[in-house]
Amino acid sequence: MSHTVKKGETLIGVVKKHGFNGKAYKKIYDAPYNAKLRKKRPDSEGSTPACGGPDAG
Incomplete structure (x- = not known):
């Protein structure tokens, strides 16, 4: 599966x-x-803006 945020x-x-x-x-x-997402947004709530992914730089 792939998704562009x-x-x-x-x-x-x-x-x-x-x-x-x-x-x-x-x-x-x-x-x-x-x-990187966890460092930027340490809360794990589902309302966290989506970012990252295996190809994120």
């Missing part, structure tokens, strides 16, 4: 948009490739 999207919104359980955002937030 658009301004204003939240992590939980992206997760739900792709048909996953709303709680799946926590697995995405905790994924190793989202280390």
Whole structure:
């Protein structure tokens, strides 16, 4: 699965948009490739603006 984040999207919104359980955002937030996201936004709430991903620089 791939998703290009658009301004204003939240992590939980992206997760739900792709048909996953709303709680799946926590697995995405905790994924190793989202280390930069966790540093920028240390709260793990689903309202966290979405960013990161395996190809994020």
